[in-house]
Amino acid sequence: MPIGKTKRSRTSSSYNAGFLEGAAQGKSDGRWQGQCEAIMQATQLPVQKRPVHILYVASGKELPYSSLDQGIAAALAEAAERTTVMQPTDPVVPFAIGERPDLVLVLDGTRFEAENVQLLRMHGIRTAVWLTDDPYYMSFTSGYAPLFDYVFTPERNCVPVYQQLGAANVVNLPLGIHPGSYRPRNARRELRGDVCFIGSAYRNRLELFRTILPALSHRKLHISGYWWEQLEIPPSFNGTFGPGRWMDPLETAENYSANRIAINIHRAIDDERNENDILIPAASPNPRTFEISACGTLQLVDAREDIGSYYVPDEEIVTYGSVEELLGKLEHYLTHEEERQRIAWRALLRTMRDHTFAARVSRLLDTAQLG
The missing domain is CATH 3.40.50.2000 (Glycogen Phosphorylase B;)
Incomplete structure (x- = not known):
């Protein structure tokens, strides 16, 4: 057999094998992506805004907390007619006293002074803390979480502990996901x-x-x-x-x-x-x-x-x-x-x-x- 013909045959064989493998992979990827997208669309439900003003005090920390802040702030903006986002070092108390939000929600709380919580409550402004790492840092959180009107903890076993420490309203509420960040992606x-x-x-x-x-x-x-x-x-x-x-x-x-x-x-x-x-x-x-x-x-x-x-x-x-x-x-x-x-x-x-x-x-x- 001539050498040129042998090379063409090998090239053609490799091409066909690669084509079939790529076609099969493309079909599999398309099916996966299509089903995922159908699920995403089926679960996108309209949110009716509530006539409330929420003052959200972010964690004040870098990753991974900053991404939690972004997701929670986006969800609050969809749920409430007015959402204000501040950092723990911002003048939260003077702003809240002047604007009278329906709730001051603090994420994590390790960088928000306990004195601020007490001042807010003295002025009749309701407060809540959403903890992020229970039960791993309870040596810290047990000292300030009970100061809030509401304590939301991601760990079920922490609920009775905060109650014993004097917290009036304690709810097991885990963190969640922001679909703008965590969702199926067509990976490289x-x-x-x-x-x-x-x-x-x-x-x-x-x-x-x-x-x-x-x-x-x-x-x-x-x-x-x-x-x-x-x-x-x-x-x-x-x-x-x-x-x-x-x-x-x-x-x-x-x-x-x-x-x-x-x-x-x-x-x-x-x-x-x-x-x-x-x-x-x-x-x-x-x-x-x-x-x-x-x-x-x-x-x-x-x-x-x-x-x-x-x-x-x-x-x-x-x-x-x-x-x-x-x-x-x-x-x-x-x-x-x-x-x-x-x-x-x-x-x-x-x-x-x-x-x-x-x-x-x-x-x-x-x-x-x-x-």
Whole structure:
């Protein structure tokens, strides 16, 4: 056979194989994206503004708190006829005394002086704090949270503690997601992979990945976040590694969307970075639980007692209780694509329907009997 003909045949064969592979991938991506977009549109419901003025005092912190501030402020702007956003260092008290908002809502509260809360209440202005990290910093929050008229905590087990400390109105209200940030995204091809973990390398997370990495050498992984330089990456590691980086919500959402499974590992209650002297056990899901589910990605999360209050296990979210169960379920869902996608789509629907900041703000305002 002439050499030129052999080259043409090989080129044609490679082209055809690449064309078929690309067509199949494009069809799969289009189906995934189309279903996600249909869910997003089906859950976009009109919000009726309430005739109230909310003064929102932001956390005053950088990422990840600044992204929470943006999402909550956007949800308040949709829900209330008037929303004012201020920083903890702004003249909140004089402004509130002059404008008489229906509620002063403070996020986190560690940078808002306790004296300000007392002055606001002395002038008959209702106050609320929405805590972000319970129960991990209760050595701090227990000192100022009970000063507010309303305490909203993301941890169910913290409710009776604040009540015992004298807080009159305590409600378990987890954080949520802002669909403008966390939503399914058409991720760049170079980011595509099998499994990802995004978050800080707390001790229990380090220990888990040291154990499971050898078993996942045949999978493309992505690991990123603060303190991961402590993790020794084996030569067999296949994927991307970003220690010392904190991604903003848009980049985080793209990376979640790029991977078929996202692992979520809750922070240990006895981690040395905590400030929780009384070691209140945690039962409620962390914010990542909602953020991952909002991106149309299957989530494998370590089991917590209260997760079933937010997602149906094995239908909308997948839990594990041991390393062996985690590895087994990773392998199962990476080889059962239809089942994996169906669970992820159900989680997306549940999240956009029930777990947005708009839904959380609505419940918060209902609790305060506003509007």
